[in-house]
Amino acid sequence: xxxxxxxxxxxxVPSGTxxxxxxxxxxHKSRLMLALVCLGAATGADVxxxxxxxxxxxxxxxxxxxxxxxxxxxxxxxxxxxxLTAAFNVAxxxxxxxxxxxxxxxxxxxxxxxxxxxxxxxxxxxPVGVLVSRITNDTQAILDMxxxxxxxxxxxIAMLIGVVITMFVLDARLTLYALAIIPMxxxxxxLYQRWSSPVFHAAxxxxxxxxxxxxxxxxxxxxxxxxxxxxxxRREFGDINESYRQARYxxxxxxxxxxxxxxxxxxxxxxxxxxxxFGMGSLxxxxxxxxVLYAFVSLLSRFFEPVNNMLQRLxxxxxxxxxxxxxxxxxxNPARRPMPRGDLTPTITRxxxxxxxxxxxxDGHTEVLKHVSFTAKPGQTVALVGHTGSGxxxxxxxxxxxxxxxxGRITIDGHDLAExxxxxLHEKMGLVLQDPFLFVGDIRSNIRLGDQDITQSExxxxxxxxxxxxxxxxxxxxxxxxxxxxxxTLSTGQRQLLSLARTMVRNPVILVLDEATASVDTETEDAIxxxxxxxxxxxxxxxxxxxxxxxxxxxxxxxxxxxxxxxxGTHHELIAxxxxxxxxxxxxxxxxxxxx
Numbered sequence: 001x002x003x004x005x006x007x008x009x010x011x012x013v014p015s016g017t018x019x020x021x022x023x024x025x026x027x028h029k030s031r032l033m034l035a036l037v038c039l040g041a042a043t044g045a046d047v048x049x050x051x052x053x054x055x056x057x058x059x060x061x062x063x064x065x066x067x068x069x070x071x072x073x074x075x076x077x078x079x080x081x082x083x084l085t086a087a088f089n090v091a092x093x094x095x096x097x098x099x100x101x102x103x104x105x106x107x108x109x110x111x112x113x114x115x116x117x118x119x120x121x122x123x124x125x126x127p128v129g130v131l132v133s134r135i136t137n138d139t140q141a142i143l144d145m146x147x148x149x150x151x152x153x154x155x156x157i158a159m160l161i162g163v164v165i166t167m168f169v170l171d172a173r174l175t176l177y178a179l180a181i182i183p184m185x186x187x188x189x190x191l192y193q194r195w196s197s198p199v200f201h202a203a204x205x206x207x208x209x210x211x212x213x214x215x216x217x218x219x220x221x222x223x224x225x226x227x228x229x230x231x232x233x234r235r236e237f238g239d240i241n242e243s244y245r246q247a248r249y250x251x252x253x254x255x256x257x258x259x260x261x262x263x264x265x266x267x268x269x270x271x272x273x274x275x276x277x278f279g280m281g282s283l284x285x286x287x288x289x290x291x292v293l294y295a296f297v298s299l300l301s302r303f304f305e306p307v308n309n310m311l312q313r314l315x316x317x318x319x320x321x322x323x324x325x326x327x328x329x330x331x332x333n334p335a336r337r338p339m340p341r342g343d344l345t346p347t348i349t350r351x352x353x354x355x356x357x358x359x360x361x362x363d364g365h366t367e368v369l370k371h372v373s374f375t376a377k378p379g380q381t382v383a384l385v386g387h388t389g390s391g392x393x394x395x396x397x398x399x400x401x402x403x404x405x406x407x408g409r410i411t412i413d414g415h416d417l418a419e420x421x422x423x424x425l426h427e428k429m430g431l432v433l434q435d436p437f438l439f440v441g442d443i444r445s446n447i448r449l450g451d452q453d454i455t456q457s458e459x460x461x462x463x464x465x466x467x468x469x470x471x472x473x474x475x476x477x478x479x480x481x482x483x484x485x486x487x488x489t490l491s492t493g494q495r496q497l498l499s500l501a502r503t504m505v506r507n508p509v510i511l512v513l514d515e516a517t518a519s520v521d522t523e524t525e526d527a528i529x530x531x532x533x534x535x536x537x538x539x540x541x542x543x544x545x546x547x548x549x550x551x552x553x554x555x556x557x558x559x560x561x562x563x564x565x566x567x568x569g570t571h572h573e574l575i576a577x578x579x580x581x582x583x584x585x586x587x588x589x590x591x592x593x594x595x596x
Contacts, residue, residue: 021142021324024103035095039158042088045081047162047302052078054170054295092155100146107327108139114330119337120402121362129212134330137207138323145320152313156306163303170295174277181266185307188262192314196254200322203247210240267304271297338404338418346415348428350378351509351540353399359407360398368394370563371408374556381541383551385581386560392544395560396514399542400431412510430508434515436499438487443472444479446487447502454505462505466531468497493528500531511535513543548585557581 025032056074060066115131123131167175217224217233224233353376360369369391376382384392397403398410401417410417438446447462448454459479463469471494475481487495503511513532529550535541545551552571559567559574559581567579574581 017321017324017328020328024106025099027106028099028102031095031099035092035099036154038088038092038095039155042085042092043155043158043162045084045088046159047166047299049078049081049085050295050298050302051166051170052081053298057294089155096154097147100143103146104139104143107142108135111135111139111327111330114333117336118330118333119335120397122333122335124362127209127212127215129210129215130208131330132215133204133208133211134326137211138204138326141316141319141323142327144316148313148316152309153317156310159306160303163299163306167296167299167303170299174296180273181270184266185263189314192254193318196251196314196318197322199247199250199254200318203244203251204319204322204326206240206244206247210237210244213237213240263304263308267300270300270304338401340421341416341418344415344419345421345424346413346419347424348412348420348509350413351428352376352378352411352413353382353510353540353542354411355395355408356411357408358398358405358410360394360403361406362394362403364406368563369398372560372563372565373408374558374565374568376540376542376556378540379538380555381536381543381551381553382556382558383543383545383554384558384560385545385548385551385584387584389562390560391563392560393514394563396431396512396542396544399512400429401425427506428509429512430503430506430510431512432496432499432503432514436487436495438483438490438495438498440483440485442477442480442482443475443498446483446498447479447505449502451506458505459501462501463497465504465534466497466500467527468494468501468531471497496528497531500528500535504535509539511539511541513541515544515546548581548588559584 052074056071060071060074112135115135164175164179213236217237224230355372355374358369358372359367361367368389372391372395374382384395386392398405399417401420405417412420439449444456444459447459456479460469463472463479472478472481483489487498490498532550543551543554548571551557554571557567557569557571557574558565559579561580567574567577567581569577575585
């Protein structure tokens with residue numbers, strides 16, 4: 001099932017999601033305890049303010065007794081409580097927000113680390129925009145929960161506890177009457193969670209699809225404009241946007257019904273209970289304590305304000321729980337990229353590559369490689385040719401250990417590919433793709449790729465070796481020339497030459513070329529081909545070739561058809577067989593003569 005498929009039956013958040021999220025607070029226990037202490041102090045100072053007003057009313061205002069010293073003390077105490085409430089609230093707010101930022105930083109790092117560790121098949125099935133949405137929008141929702149929701153809940157729960165304790169001290173029987181409305185509040189919260197969870201799941205998934213469509217549109221803008229696809233893209237984007245709006249609209253309806261209106265009604269009902277209690281007392285000629293009445297009304301207001309705040313934050317809390325579940329789905333994804341098997345640490349010295357009866361299927365069912373076997377001796381060049389979809393690139397993907405082998409095995413120098421540590425493979429195997437990927441930075445950083453042990457002289461030597469120094473030296477800033485996203489400021493040939501340079505700077509034992517010259521012009525191809533000939537000397541080379549003219553000197557040519565090796569031999573041997581390779585070669589030669 002796709003990462004963004006939506007099933008209403010499984011759209012509820014697992015019960016353990018909240019407590020799993022709370023475990024991220026454990027490394028920050030001391031800061032959390034300090035924040036809770038400040039929160040408790042702020043709450044205590046706040047709930048004591050109505051008590052001082054009650055004392056003023058009952059002891060001084062109603063009896064018309066105004067001792068100056070006592071009133072000054074009472075006024076100063078009230079002002080002090082206000083200042084303490086403000087000071088402790090600022091302190092606890094800062095502590096909670098710093099805690100939230102640290103937690104989200106850790107969560108985003110964990111999420112990014114996990115994504116780096118996932119198998120390529122996961123990325124084959126998951127749109128880039130969906131992953132971007134998980135890392136940005138979903139973690140932002142969790143950050144909002146820690147910075148506002150969690151702070152609001154803890155602060156308001158502390159306030160509720162303080163208010164209830166104070167109310168019991170003033171009048172226990174009346175407090176029991178007033179708190180009869182608590183089950184109704186609990187029912188509202190339960191209904192909100194029950195009804196809103198599927199809606200939030202749908203909204204979050206539609207937002208991810210919106211990001212995916214936006215990412216696809218931006219990356220393919222040139223094709224969209226050339227092929228006049230603007231109306232279709234507007235229509236598709238508008239449809240997804242409308243579905244997202246509808247999901248958020250349903251969320252707004254739930255909020256409008258269950259949150260503020262119902263709690264306001266419950267609040268008015270509780271005020272009626274308190275006033276009715278005192279009214280009935282006055283009818284029976286019982287003494288009515290105005291100070292207690294004021295304190296109760298004031299405390300009920302303080303009781304329902306936290307309740308309203310928490311109910312209003314349920315919206316953000318529910319979003320955060322849905323987002324947390326979506327983040328944990330990635331963190332719990334078992335589809336890890338192939339890792340070393342066993343405790344052995346073999347090294348690549350000679351570079352002999354052997355495929356032994358290898359079969360493979362991306363989806364686990366439809367085989368794209370079927371019982372492929374061949375051996376590339378040290379220093380030899382083995383070329384893979386065939387029509388589109390014949391399995392050439394899949395062979396390279398298995399050799400680079402991007403995907404696990406389903407059947408058979410691949411060995412290097414007699415050791416199973418699965419036994420090699422990643423560092424060894426990355427150091428001793430060099431890969432050059434048809435469409436080279438360059439990172440934002442400069443030319444030097446794209447050749448070095450973060451390896452600070454590579455010196456400037458080695459960078460320049462590698463560039464000179466593949467003849468990339470010619471265009472680099474013409475740049476205004478040379479090796480410091482800025483490289484834009486995906487190397488958009490450079491030509492295809494320049495990007496490919498930089499790709500060759502960053503491969504050669506590591507001096508690999510095994511060289512893997514996946515149609516390295518397929519997307520460049522003839523002149524650039526000649527330059528790259530000369531560089532490749534130099535690179536192949538003394539190295540085992542596995543070359544996927546589209547243009548057969550580039551691999552005529554290969555020691556062994558494998559012709560793949562529907563995932564099987566149907567022909568093998570040198571160029572002259574295959575021409576003599578007059579089979580599939582011969583037909584492909586004649587077709588390309590004929591095209592060249594026609595174009596000439």
